[in-house]
Amino acid sequence: MEKFLNVSGVAAPMPLVNIDTDMIIPKQFLKTIKRSGLGVNLFDEMRYNQDGSEISDFVLNQAAYRKAEIIIAGENFGCGSSREHAPWALKDFGISVVISESFADIFYSNCFKNGILPIKLSKECIDILMDDASKGENARISVDLEGQTVSATDGTIFKFEVDAFKKHCLLNGLDDIGLTYQKIESIDKFEEAQAKITPWL
Amino acid sequence: MSVPKTLYDKIWDAHVAHEADDGTCLLYIDRHLVHEVTSPQAFEGLRIAGRNVRAPNKTIAVPDHNVPTTEDRVKGIDNEESRIQVDALDANAKEFGIHYYPVSDVRQGIVHIVGPEQGWTLPGMTVVCGDSHTATHGAFGSLAHGIGTSEVEHVLATQTLIQKKSKNMKVEITGTLRPGVTAKDITMNVIGRTGTAGGTGYVIEYCGQAIEDLSMEGRMTVCNMAIEGGARAGLIAPDQKTFDYCYGRPNAPKGSDWDLALSNWKELYTDENAHFDLKITIKGEDIAPSVTWGTSPEDVLPIDAVVPSPDDFKGGKVEAVKRALDYMGLKPGQKLSDVEIDTVFIGSCTNGRIEDLRAAAEVLKGHKIKDGMRAMVVPGSGLVRAQAEEEGLAQIFIDAGFEWRMAGCSMCLAMNPDQLAPEERCAATSNRNFEGRQGRGGRTHLLSPAMAAAAAVTGKLTDIRTFVGAV
Numbered sequence: 001m002e003k004f005l006n007v008s009g010v011a012a013p014m015p016l017v018n019i020d021t022d023m024i025i026p027k028q029f030l031k032t033i034k035r036s037g038l039g040v041n042l043f044d045e046m047r048y049n050q051d052g053s054e055i056s057d058f059v060l061n062q063a064a065y066r067k068a069e070i071i072i073a074g075e076n077f078g079c080g081s082s083r084e085h086a087p088w089a090l091k092d093f094g095i096s097v098v099i100s101e102s103f104a105d106i107f108y109s110n111c112f113k114n115g116i117l118p119i120k121l122s123k124e125c126i127d128i129l130m131d132d133a134s135k136g137e138n139a140r141i142s143v144d145l146e147g148q149t150v151s152a153t154d155g156t157i158f159k160f161e162v163d164a165f166k167k168h169c170l171l172n173g174l175d176d177i178g179l180t181y182q183k184i185e186s187i188d189k190f191e192e193a194q195a196k197i198t199p200w201l
Numbered sequence: 202m203s204v205p206k207t208l209y210d211k212i213w214d215a216h217v218a219h220e221a222d223d224g225t226c227l228l229y230i231d232r233h234l235v236h237e238v239t240s241p242q243a244f245e246g247l248r249i250a251g252r253n254v255r256a257p258n259k260t261i262a263v264p265d266h267n268v269p270t271t272e273d274r275v276k277g278i279d280n281e282e283s284r285i286q287v288d289a290l291d292a293n294a295k296e297f298g299i300h301y302y303p304v305s306d307v308r309q310g311i312v313h314i315v316g317p318e319q320g321w322t323l324p325g326m327t328v329v330c331g332d333s334h335t336a337t338h339g340a341f342g343s344l345a346h347g348i349g350t351s352e353v354e355h356v357l358a359t360q361t362l363i364q365k366k367s368k369n370m371k372v373e374i375t376g377t378l379r380p381g382v383t384a385k386d387i388t389m390n391v392i393g394r395t396g397t398a399g400g401t402g403y404v405i406e407y408c409g410q411a412i413e414d415l416s417m418e419g420r421m422t423v424c425n426m427a428i429e430g431g432a433r434a435g436l437i438a439p440d441q442k443t444f445d446y447c448y449g450r451p452n453a454p455k456g457s458d459w460d461l462a463l464s465n466w467k468e469l470y471t472d473e474n475a476h477f478d479l480k481i482t483i484k485g486e487d488i489a490p491s492v493t494w495g496t497s498p499e500d501v502l503p504i505d506a507v508v509p510s511p512d513d514f515k516g517g518k519v520e521a522v523k524r525a526l527d528y529m530g531l532k533p534g535q536k537l538s539d540v541e542i543d544t545v546f547i548g549s550c551t552n553g554r555i556e557d558l559r560a561a562a563e564v565l566k567g568h569k570i571k572d573g574m575r576a577m578v579v580p581g582s583g584l585v586r587a588q589a590e591e592e593g594l595a596q597i598f599i600d601a602g603f604e605w606r607m608a609g610c611s612m613c614l615a616m617n618p619d620q621l622a623p624e625e626r627c628a629a630t631s632n633r634n635f636e637g638r639q640g641r642g643g644r645t646h647l648l649s650p651a652m653a654a655a656a657a658v659t660g661k662l663t664d665i666r667t668f669v670g671a672v
């Protein structure tokens with residue numbers, strides 16, 4: 001996995017609550033056997049008409065937000081299906097940070113496996129950032145993972161919490177499987193013990 | 202005295218293979234279920250890194266999401282991308298030596314129906330699958346949850362998952378259900394109460410008389426939708442019904458192993474005074490037959506209610522409700538039982554089991570579906586289909602005018618050709634009413650199998666209580 005680099009860029013405001021993974025990447029794009037190339041279909045049914053033309057008032061179709069790197073979203077972002085295609089599509093589009101009051105569990109953990117930082121902030125902070133983001137290109141939101149801060153255009157700084165292990169992996173681009181292999185002896189031992197207690201497994 | 206534990210605590214503790222200082226654990230996985238949509242990239246990752254599947258014996262694969270459900274599917278899959286995905290699963294199962302039920306096998310079906318049916322799912326286990334409805338298996342008192350593709354690869358390679366423990370929530374359904382009220386209504390009502398994010402960060406244990414009274418099929422329906430409430434998993438303590446269900450299944454323990462397993466499983470309950478971070482109690486008598494009106498599973502109301510107004514809500518939900526009503530083509534104040542539908546879908550991992558088909562057939566007996574109605578039954582597995590044929594249920598569906606399909610996910614997520622057209626309105630026994638879920642612009646109302654059958658006959662969302670009375 002690539003290392004997570006600090007971001008300073010345009011943030012797209014998406015105040016809708018419960019944005020689900022079917023919205024983020026509809027199922028017709030899950031037929032791929034690759035991880036790449038899903039960015040053009042990110043938010044497909046909200047972004048394009050059935051004839052393929054763009055829906056002009058969708059946020060990512062507006063000139064200011066076409067190159068957004070951050071999304072500020074309504075609560076419970078990423079609910080629904082476990083499809084990792086959702087973070088793949090976000091990443092492929094160029095989004096590396098999503099900020100919301102809350103995230104669905106599986107989506108939240110999928111983000112970290114793909115170099116995307118999901119940030120949880122309080123409703124008050126989200127309201128300010130949403131407002132800031134809606135100023136389009138005039139707004140610039142910065143995210144510093146090391147220092148765990150988000151800065152609004154006017155310099156207001158918000159601190160956020162993140163699990164220390166997940167942060168470490170993201171900052172260093174570490175591969176989970178490689179890390180787990182270092183503990184393979186514990187797994188071997190567990191299996192041996194389990195075979196005695198629950199031999200039917 | 203040792204500290205009292207919840208069922209979740211017990212299963213968790215029995216599966217920690219390694220714990221770091223910060224509480225990050227390697228949780229050992231007993232069963233890994235795999236389907237064609239969320240696994241190709243994981244197998245590819247293994248190949249690129251030169252890694253193997255650590256425990257092929259604990260890994261079970263079945264294609265379900267993409268497969269056509271028409272009988273001519275034995276001739277092959279027309280859609281090229283779907284075919285490539287199913288072929289990839291065939292090849293990966295073979296290459297890595299994992300258990301496999303191909304489309305041609307009568308045991309093929311929806312992964313969450315096949316697992317329990319084949320005895321792969323047993324009490325006290327950890328079960329994962331690259332699919333959010335893995336929660337279904339919690340009905341056996343096994344800790345089961347959905348994972349992403351990177352985690353699928355991690356489990357394939359290491360048979361563990363990197364996890365931190367969730368919080369404990371208890372959802373108690375007391376008393377007895379009223380006539381016409383089913384497991385589906387219980388689970389939808391819980392979500393209506395907690396909201397789709399109410400369970401985030403929790404593992405839910407469902408308990409109470411109304412849960413104990415449910416069959417294993419009903420319990421699976423309840424746990425299936427735990428994820429729709431945001432929970433990591435849903436659990437129900439195993440009891441005699443659970444043991445009876447497991448006994449004799451192809452992959453259940455046999456002989457002395459069975460006796461040993463049974464004594465172990467009997468310890469799987471929440472100790473008295475164990476700590477829950479959150480408790481919710483719902484009276485079984487208060488639950489009515491229910492339907493969804495919006496585009497989130499939390500948008501649920503009793504069938505005799507009216508469509509709500511955005512003004513009934515607060516915060517971000519106001520906009521979401523406006524958008525949902527517009528998408529669904531509904532007006533505030535409209536009676537739900539007046540809503541006319543075009544299509545009925547009976548199936549999915551929520552309600553595609555034999556008991557669900559029995560309930561729907563019971564309603565349909567002696568009736569015909571409304572003129573112009575499109576109605577289909579998609580059994581959850583080939584074995585459910587075979588049993589329904591043997592019991593004469595298939596004939597009831599066919600006589601009523603339903604299409605009788607082969608097993609798969611089908612119109613639950615419409616990855617195969619079974620899809621809604623824009624603005625087509627469907628009464629569905631599945632679990633998600635998201636925008637576009639059953640086809641772009643399609644409108645979904647979630648309900649129980651009996652209510653779906655009644656809707657097929659009347660052409661409208663129908664109160665099963667009055668329908669039964671009318672027959």
Ligand code: SF4
Binds near residue numbers: 266
């Ligand atoms: S039936 Fe629907 S919810 Fe269940 S596994 Fe298939 S697609 Fe997912």
